[in-house]
Amino acid sequence: MKKALITGVTGQDGGYLAKLLLDKGYDVTGAIRRNSQIETVRLQKLGIADAVRLVDFDLSEINNINRLIRETAFDEVYNLAAQSFVGSSWDQPIYTGDVNGLGVVRVLDAIRTYSPQTRFYQASTSEMFGLVRAVPQNEETPFHPRSPYGVAKVYGHYITVNYRESFGLHASSGILFNHESPLRGPEFVTRKITLGLARFARGDRAAVELGNLDAKRDWGFAGDYVEGMWRMLQQDAADDYVLATGVTTPIRDFVTYAAAAIGLELEWSGSAETEQAIDRKSGKVAIRVNPRFYRPAEVDLLIGDATKARTRLGWEPRMAIRELAELMATSDYDDWRG
Ligand code: NAP
Ligand code: G4F
Numbered sequence: 001m002k003k004a005l006i007t008g009v010t011g012q013d014g015g016y017l018a019k020l021l022l023d024k025g026y027d028v029t030g031a032i033r034r035n036s037q038i039e040t041v042r043l044q045k046l047g048i049a050d051a052v053r054l055v056d057f058d059l060s061e062i063n064n065i066n067r068l069i070r071e072t073a074f075d076e077v078y079n080l081a082a083q084s085f086v087g088s089s090w091d092q093p094i095y096t097g098d099v100n101g102l103g104v105v106r107v108l109d110a111i112r113t114y115s116p117q118t119r120f121y122q123a124s125t126s127e128m129f130g131l132v133r134a135v136p137q138n139e140e141t142p143f144h145p146r147s148p149y150g151v152a153k154v155y156g157h158y159i160t161v162n163y164r165e166s167f168g169l170h171a172s173s174g175i176l177f178n179h180e181s182p183l184r185g186p187e188f189v190t191r192k193i194t195l196g197l198a199r200f201a202r203g204d205r206a207a208v209e210l211g212n213l214d215a216k217r218d219w220g221f222a223g224d225y226v227e228g229m230w231r232m233l234q235q236d237a238a239d240d241y242v243l244a245t246g247v248t249t250p251i252r253d254f255v256t257y258a259a260a261a262i263g264l265e266l267e268w269s270g271s272a273e274t275e276q277a278i279d280r281k282s283g284k285v286a287i288r289v290n291p292r293f294y295r296p297a298e299v300d301l302l303i304g305d306a307t308k309a310r311t312r313l314g315w316e317p318r319m320a321i322r323e324l325a326e327l328m329a330t331s332d333y334d335d336w337r338g
Contacts, residue, residue: 005074007031007059007107008081009052012183013123015042017078017226022051024230029072031057031081042183057081059103060095062110069110069118076233078121079107082153085187086127089149090296100152101159108163108171119170119233122160125153126177126218126244126302136305138242139175146297157240164238172232177244177304180324181222182331189251190219190328194258198332200279200286201262207285211293213252213275216301220245221319221327231313244304245317255287257325262333 004021008014009030021028030052032038043049057064059081069077082100083089089096104122111118129137130146145151157173164171184191189210196208220243228243252268255277259266266277266286277287309315319327 001025001027002075003027003029003072004076004078005029005031005068005072006078006080007057008079008123009054010039010042011080011084012042012181012185012222013080013179013226015046015048015183016181016223017080017229018043018052019046019048020226020230022048027053029053029055029074031055031068033058045183059099059106062106065106066110066114069107070114073115074118076119076121077107077111078123078229079104080123082123083149085185086147086149087187087295089147089152093148096148097152097155100149101155104156105159105163108159108169112163112167112169116167116169119238120160120172121229121233122156122171122173124157124160124173124175124240125150126175126304127299128154128157128175129302130299132301135301136244136246136303138305139240139308146299147295150299161240170233170238172235172238173240174229174232175240175242176225176228177218177220177242177302179220179222179225180328182328183222184328190254190325193255194325194328194332197255197259197262197264197286197329198336200284201264201333202336202338204338205282205284207276207288209288209290209293210251210255211290211295212298213255213289214250214300215298216248216250216303218244218246218248218303219254219321219324220317221324224317224319228309228313228315231315235313239312241309241313242304242306243309243315243317244306245321246304246306247321248301248303249321254321254325257322258329259286261326261329
């Protein structure tokens with residue numbers, strides 16, 4: 001039985017990955033931060049809360065990292081833990097740098113020192129492309145991060161490459177484009193939209209306030225992406241891979257797809273800060289722009305080229321954007337408790 005450690009197991013991807021590995025017969029350890037209350041809602045929703053062994057862990061604390069890696073000879077370590085919200089990274093740039101950047105080398109160095117046979121996955125991101133230098137973006141596209149989050153992740157990416165090249169570790173970096181699900185955190189734009197529209201459609205007619213509606217993202221389903229992470233660690237040699245759908249969609253269109261899935265028909269008008277969408281049936285404003293949600297520097301366009309993952313890993317994203325929006329919107333609509 002293979003032993004795997006997942007950092008960030010309480011997060012969206014952590015939950016789906018834990019489920020995938022358990023289904024494959026792995027012994028799964030999940031590293032969680034100490035909180036006043038243990039928060040395993042996602043693991044419970046996936047029906048695996050009792051199957052994952054939970055251990056206390058923080059990426060900013062070298063001692064618990066060393067102890068954990070030394071005591072258990074993990075076959076695979078998936079480093080998914082991070083301060084993952086781009087918007088917060090301008091408010092917490094130092095914390096974000098410490099956890100998303102230096103946290104990675106803390107784990108890598110523990111592996112190098114105590115368990116060099118362990119295979120390592122780093123959760124890198126399309127945010128590293130930022131102000132994009134090529135369209136679409138692949139493994140060769142230069143980085144130009146636009147947020148403290150993206151800057152820290154570039155460090156995490158290159159230190160993974162460096163430990164592979166310096167010490168021969170089986171360390172891979174997955175450059176993943178946005179991936180969503182009904183388990184997505186409510187602060188991210190897709191879930192904010194589906195939760196807000198569900199509330200609106202259920203009769204609480206408060207408008208959903210959003211920032212930049214013109215930004216475009218390459219959105220896939222999180223369940224498909226964790227399969228790609230696992231495939232990376234099954235290769236004979238470690239490497240870096242882009243995972244993406246190759247389709248990009250403006251925020252505005254995601255709103256329209258999600259609204260339609262729960263019976264709302266929206267009529268858009270205005271532009272920039274005056275742009276809004278009215279629900280035709282109730283005549284109420286369902287979406288409006290609030291500049292409070294604009295970012296100091298924006299990533300306008302992301303679209304990935306996952307040819308390498310397709311050809312070498314046999315990986316394919318299975319869910320298209322409309323289906324994803326529909327899945328998330330109906331899930332929030334059905335779960336709405338008022
Ligand atoms: P998420 O839902 O926000 O989960 C983040 C996880 O990290 C949570 O379990 C969180 O614990 C944990 N964490 C945060 N700070 C920590 C610390 N100091 N020490 C230990 N654990 C800590 O994020 P996600 O969407 O699953 O993303 C997983 C990873 O992939 C992240 O590294 C993210 O940056 C990266 N990524 C995500 C996407 C995407 O579209 N989802 C795309 C590219 C890359 P708590 O539950 O205690 O907060
Ligand atoms: O949903 P978002 O917050 O995701 P973002 O910034 O793309 O980051 C996510 O994907 C990255 C991969 O590229 C991950 F590395 C990262 O951890 C995270 O999972 O914002 C998406 C877009 C942005 O352009 C933002 O400006 O939506 C725009 N947006 C417009 N209104 C909004 C809002 N974003 C949020 N969160 N809230 C809004 O009201």
